Amino acid sequence: MHKYLKNKVAIIVFTLPALVVFSIIVFYPIIQTFYKSMFDWNGLGKGTFIFLDNYVRLLGDRLFYTSLRNGLIFAAVLVILQIGIGTFLALAVSDVTLKGRSFLRVTYFIPVVLSITVVCQLWLSIYNEELGLINKLMEQLGLSYRQHWLSSEKGAIYAIAVVNAWQYMGYHFALIFAAVKSLPEQYFEAARIDGAGKIKAHLNITIPLLYETYKFCLILAITGGLNAFANMFIMTNGGPGDATYTLTFLMYRSAFRVNEFGYGCAAAAVLVIECLLATIIINKLFGREQITY
Amino acid sequence: MKLIKSKISRIIYQTFLWIYSLISLYPLVWMVFYSLKNNDEIFVTNPFGFPTNFRIENYINAWSRYNVPRYFINSLFVAFVTVLGTIILSVMFAYAAARLKWRLKDVARIYITLGMFIPVQVIMIPLAILVRDLHLNNTYLSLIIPYIAFNLSFSTIVFYGFFRTIPYELEESGYIDGASIYYTFFYIILPTIKPALATMIIFVFLSSWNEFTMALILISKESLKTLPLGLLFFQGEFTTDWGAMGAAMTIASFPTILIYLLFSEQVENALTVGSSVKG
Incomplete structure (x- = not known):
């Protein structure tokens, strides 16, 4: 039996395909990203080694700071809207006496399964200045409140972040x-016997118990915000001007529009470091002892 | 007094639940509505409500005048092969990592798991160059192989978790019957993880069907575009024809919404199963 499970040929047959595909498509390119970030490289040939010059240039690039700021704004909007609203709705819907809860659940989750292109196009028409849903609605209500949602330099990044928050709120x-449902019932009983109100019980008991889930949600929302790309690519193409640039957008533009592949790789490398840092910080903040029940 | 207060607060928060439900759902309903209207109705006479007469011709236009059928078939084909490839590779790898006895199995598993923490954007540039150098530019494979590679990590972890929970008696029975390890794997082990297979098939299908960023960078040929990419590039042509645009978007969303409505429990499980391993 022992020998049966040590079959060398079988082990190779089972593992080699996955290892090869993963190494070529994921692992090798990661190494390349870091390596090529030290080259002046136009995507053809080898390029010239310039060590950290791309990073130095990045630090002097105005677009880099715009991108950083937008990444943080995006992340903050996602955290507040997705986790905030998600928490409220999840706690409310976990109440079994609530009428229509399965319908509510389905409506909250549906945008998650849509393609990001559809969602962005849909919101382009919602935000449309002349004909869009929001401005039409304002008109109907007799308000002269017309907003240039996506063409405002200051507001565009928030408008885009709201779209992403809308789509993935259901995920959070x-x-x-799911985490609330998996909590043991006796905690709530204890709270009820103590006469604690619903909100108080949730604040003091439920939310602290969900700490693993919140850690995950935070990592997801923050790295998702820092990584943002498709939303601005489809909705504003980085504009107006360069007001909605993010690091990924900067990387995309450098490599695929102006052929500065080395510079793009440096932007990508900074992005990895940023996400790694965010993950480490969140883990540290939530690094107290595990709650067991 | 206390009772009245709690009743009022209950009404307030229930109202909020339904308002958010409306925020979440109405944009979609609005899209389906305008896919059945003409411009006059969308912009002037009836922007919000139910279409007065169903203009099915919007769907006929989207389907016949633009490349929507092509995109649809491409999406379907890419998703199908991606699901097949991902499941086969990861289930085999996870089996060897969880059940077979070899020295580097933990190292190999952790190595594959690393992929979970890599955002796609980070490898975009080298991947585009690699695809070019392998002369895979503008082929289905240039999309399918990266999709498989990126889905491997996650499905390996899920299958690994399942394989760890089944007893070794299963292999023993195959061994005693004189079956080969392949036979045992395929006919005795695999049937026991059917629920995990179903979950992962849904997960990989949805992620492939909706994937945008890699498709944008790896595909430029019109005849190979998938729906998320194809819909993007006829936005320009469609700005004057909202009805057809709405119809194309509804067509693109139909499969995933249908899957969700049919298997809502499994879809939510499939998409949230990552939380237990990723944190």
Whole structure:
């Protein structure tokens, strides 16, 4: 039997395909990203080694700071809207006496399964200045409140972040909801016997118990915000001007529009470091003892 | 007094639940509505409500005048092969890592798991160059192989978790019957993880069907575009024809919404199963 499970040929047959595909498509390019970030490289040939010059240039690039700021704004909007609303809705829907809860759950989650292109196009028409849903609605209500949602330099990044928050709120909702459901009933009983109100019980008991889930949600929302790309690519193409640039957008533009592949790699490398840092910080902040029940 | 207060607060928060439900759902309903209207109705006479007469011709236009059928078939094909490839590779790897006895199995598993923490954007540039150098530019494979590679990590972890929970008696029975390890794997072990297979098939299908960033960078040929990419580039042509645009978007969303409505429990499980391993 022992020998049966040590079959060398079988082990190779089972593992080699996955290892080869993963190494070529994921692992090798990561190494390349870091390596090529030290080259002046136009995507053809080898390029010239310039060590850290790309990074120095990045630090002097105005677009880099715009991108950093937008990444942080995006992350903050996602954290507040997705986790905030997600928490409220999940706690409310976990109440079994609530009428229509399965319908509510489905409506909260549906945008998650849509393609990002559809969502962005849909919101382009919602934000449309002349004909869009929001401005039409304002008109109907007799308000002269017309907003240039996506063409405002200051507001565009928030408008885009809201779209992403709208689409993936349901995901955070589902995560938190699943975690609430898995909590043992006696905690709530104890709270009820103590006469604690619902909100108080949730604040003091439920939310602290969900700490693993919140850690995950935070990592997801923050790295998701820092990584943001498709939303601005489709909705504003980085504009107006360069007001909605993010690091990924900067990387994309450097490499695929102006052929500065080395510079793009440096932007990508900074992005990895940023996400890694965010993950480490969140883990540290939540690094207290595990709650067991 | 206390009772009245709690009743009022209950009404307030329930109202909020339904308002958010409306925020979440109405944009979609609005999209389906305008896919059945003409411009006059969308912009002037009836922007919000139910279409007065169903203009099915928007769907006929989207389907016949633009490349929507092509995109649809491409998406379907890419998703199908991606699901197949991902499941086969990861289930085999996870089996060897969880059940077979070899020295580097933990190292190999952790190595594959690393992929979970890599954002796609980070490898975009070298990947585009690699695809070019391998002369895979503008082929289905240039999309399918990266999709498989990127889905491997996650599905390996999920399958690994399942394989760890089944007893070794299963292999023993195959061994005693004189079956080969391949036979045992395929006919005795695999049937026991059917629920995990179903979950991962849904997960990989949805992620492949909706993937945008890699498709944008790796595919430029019109005849190979998938729906998320294809819909993007006829936005320009469609700005004057909202009805057809709405119809194309509804067509693109139909499969995933249908899957969700049919298997809502499994879809939510599939998409949230990552939380237990990723944190």
